[in-house]
Amino acid sequence: MSKKLFTGLKIKNKEIKNRIFVPPMITPFAPQDSGYVVEKTVDSYRRMAQGQNGLIIVEATCVNFHGRLGRRQLGLWEDEQIAGHKQIVEAVQQEGSVVFVQIHHAGVVGIADDALCPSEYTHVKADGSEKIGRPMTAEDIKNVQDAFVSASLRAYQAGYDGIELHGCHNYLICQFLNKKVNQRQDQYGLKRTLFVEEIIARIREKVDDDFIIGIRLGGFEPTLEDAATNAVQLEKAGIDFFDISYGFRREQEVEMPENYPFWDIIYAAEYIKTKVNVPVFAANFIMDPDTAEAILTKAKVDMVGVARGVMVNYDWAKEAQAGLDVGRCLRCAVCMLYSDPEKCPGRILHKRNREKALT
Numbered sequence: 001m002s003k004k005l006f007t008g009l010k011i012k013n014k015e016i017k018n019r020i021f022v023p024p025m026i027t028p029f030a031p032q033d034s035g036y037v038v039e040k041t042v043d044s045y046r047r048m049a050q051g052q053n054g055l056i057i058v059e060a061t062c063v064n065f066h067g068r069l070g071r072r073q074l075g076l077w078e079d080e081q082i083a084g085h086k087q088i089v090e091a092v093q094q095e096g097s098v099v100f101v102q103i104h105h106a107g108v109v110g111i112a113d114d115a116l117c118p119s120e121y122t123h124v125k126a127d128g129s130e131k132i133g134r135p136m137t138a139e140d141i142k143n144v145q146d147a148f149v150s151a152s153l154r155a156y157q158a159g160y161d162g163i164e165l166h167g168c169h170n171y172l173i174c175q176f177l178n179k180k181v182n183q184r185q186d187q188y189g190l191k192r193t194l195f196v197e198e199i200i201a202r203i204r205e206k207v208d209d210d211f212i213i214g215i216r217l218g219g220f221e222p223t224l225e226d227a228a229t230n231a232v233q234l235e236k237a238g239i240d241f242f243d244i245s246y247g248f249r250r251e252q253e254v255e256m257p258e259n260y261p262f263w264d265i266i267y268a269a270e271y272i273k274t275k276v277n278v279p280v281f282a283a284n285f286i287m288d289p290d291t292a293e294a295i296l297t298k299a300k301v302d303m304v305g306v307a308r309g310v311m312v313n314y315d316w317a318k319e320a321q322a323g324l325d326v327g328r329c330l331r332c333a334v335c336m337l338y339s340d341p342e343k344c345p346g347r348i349l350h351k352r353n354r355e356k357a358l359t
């Protein structure tokens with residue numbers, strides 16, 4: 001069957017060989033507090049590319065030590081971290097895939113005791129305890145913007161084809177974009193996209209025109225209409241693609257028409273696609289090739305993201321194109337990818353089934 005899934009897509013000057021992207025997923029491999037890429041990190045991204053997945057977005061990589069979401073998180077806050085990222089880039093590009101890195105700061109949900117937030121906000125942690133974010137001063141804003149720009153330029157130096165700003169899932173940019181979290185009275189509150197617009201403009205000044213700058217944007221921030229307004233504004237500011245995911249979760253107001261054939265976040269991507277001209281990606285819970293194809297054709301988005309599905313089976317795109325069973329994520333209560341991907345039961349099962357099929 002001829003499928004849109006296996007047709008190419010051009011973003012700026014980059015040809016992506018199919019419509020499958022691997023959304024960013026943090027890995028547990030870096031030594032604590034170093035932020036460094038290690039061999040296992042490189043191997044994992046190489047395997048994703050060998051699996052013919054067209055675009056790989058490397059995991060949330062922090063712009064500074066203070067803004068981290070975890071102690072094993074990768075960083076691009078110092079020049080010495082560039083070499084490891086170069087290895088990821090070379091490994092992926094050698095296999096013919098395009099590679100971006102996600103640039104991140106956690107803000108109030110980070111691990112720092114005095115975590116920053118656009119304005120005072122009480123973050124309720126998973127264990128029920130509370131943390132109050134420290135409202136950012138004008139100086140804090142400037143320093144964090146500087147860190148975003150410097151980290152992005154290090155990504156450019158490492159040879160990435162582009163970057164994805166992390167603008168959803170509760171983190172700092174998303175906190176600025178959400179009116180229930182950002183209650184500043186200055187220009188960064190009156191125009192909530194300004195914080196990230198200024199970052200984009202400053203990166204753009206320093207990179208060549210082909211370098212791709214996208215954003216992972218909340219589809220409900222807090223409403224779908226707010227998210228669409230953010231997208232329109234950010235397209236004007238020079239964003240090259242939107243990767244739509246969940247926004248600041250506790251404040252979201254999700255919506256979807258009755259009898260919509262997919263689920264809420266796909267609807268958000270479909271809706272935002274009607275408001276902007278640059279490519280829009282959909283992700284979350286896309287596990288099998290038929291659903292991926294249906295989302296591409298019916299929701300009319302440009303790319304579909306397969307995250308846990310690719311970790312279950314690095315060869316997801318290759319096997320989907322060959323018409324093979326790609327395996328499945330079992331949606332475990334605790335995902336083993338955060339601690340030891342080798343123990344992922346979906347991966348073990350798929351490997352066993354593949355071996356059985358070959359004997």
Ligand SMILES: Cc1cc2nc3c(=O)[nH]c(=O)nc-3n(C[C@H](O)[C@H](O)[C@H](O)COP(=O)(O)O)c2cc1C
Nearest residue numbers: 023024025026059060284285286306307308337338
């Ligand atoms: C282990 C793990 C790590 C993740 N890390 C990130 C991340 O670094 N950045 C991000 O935007 N999303 C992250 N996510 C969310 C995924 O990108 C994706 O949106 C989510 O897994 C849903 O897609 P799926 O159903 O295809 O797995 C992570 C998810 C998992 C399971």
Ligand code: SF4
Nearest residue numbers: 329330332336344346
């Ligand atoms: S550990 Fe479970 S939830 Fe995580 S990818 Fe594997 S099968 Fe899916």
